[in-house]
Amino acid sequence: MSEETPQPTHRNVIHLRVPEEIIDRLQTAAEAHHTTVVAEIRARLVASFDRDVRTTFADLAHDIAIHWARFTTRFSRVDLGDALAEAVVRNDNPETIKMLARAVIDHRDQERRAVAHLGSVS
Numbered sequence: 001m002s003e004e005t006p007q008p009t010h011r012n013v014i015h016l017r018v019p020e021e022i023i024d025r026l027q028t029a030a031e032a033h034h035t036t037v038v039a040e041i042r043a044r045l046v047a048s049f050d051r052d053v054r055t056t057f058a059d060l061a062h063d064i065a066i067h068w069a070r071f072t073t074r075f076s077r078v079d080l081g082d083a084l085a086e087a088v089v090r091n092d093n094p095e096t097i098k099m100l101a102r103a104v105i106d107h108r109d110q111e112r113r114a115v116a117h118l119g120s121v122s
Contacts, residue, residue: 029044076107077111080100081104
């Protein structure tokens with residue numbers, strides 16, 4: 001005795017108008033997958049929802065990468081800003097103050113480029 005997949009006790013029926021071209025494509029796909037057109041439609045519908053979930057996770061991962069890049073570089077920039085403030089308060093050599101200010105600006109520019117690059121990767 002072969003085991004069959006249990007059939008749902010209740011089914012919803014959807015009537016849908018579909019262009020002939022799509023019907024042809026569905027029939028071709030169903031034949032290639034050795035299944036019925038209805039099963040092909042059902043499988044494709046389920047796959048579309050799965051794809052939506054994967055896209056959402058990919059979007060989240062991308063956003064996390066951008067925010068992590070900003071987060072980590074901000075700590076370095078805060079440290080540089082603190083060093084700059086301390087140098088100004090101590091009335092350090094103007095060249096030292098200028099060097100620290102340039103480092104803060106360069107670091108900010110690097111952060112912007114990194115975030116722009118991450119944005120273009122998606």
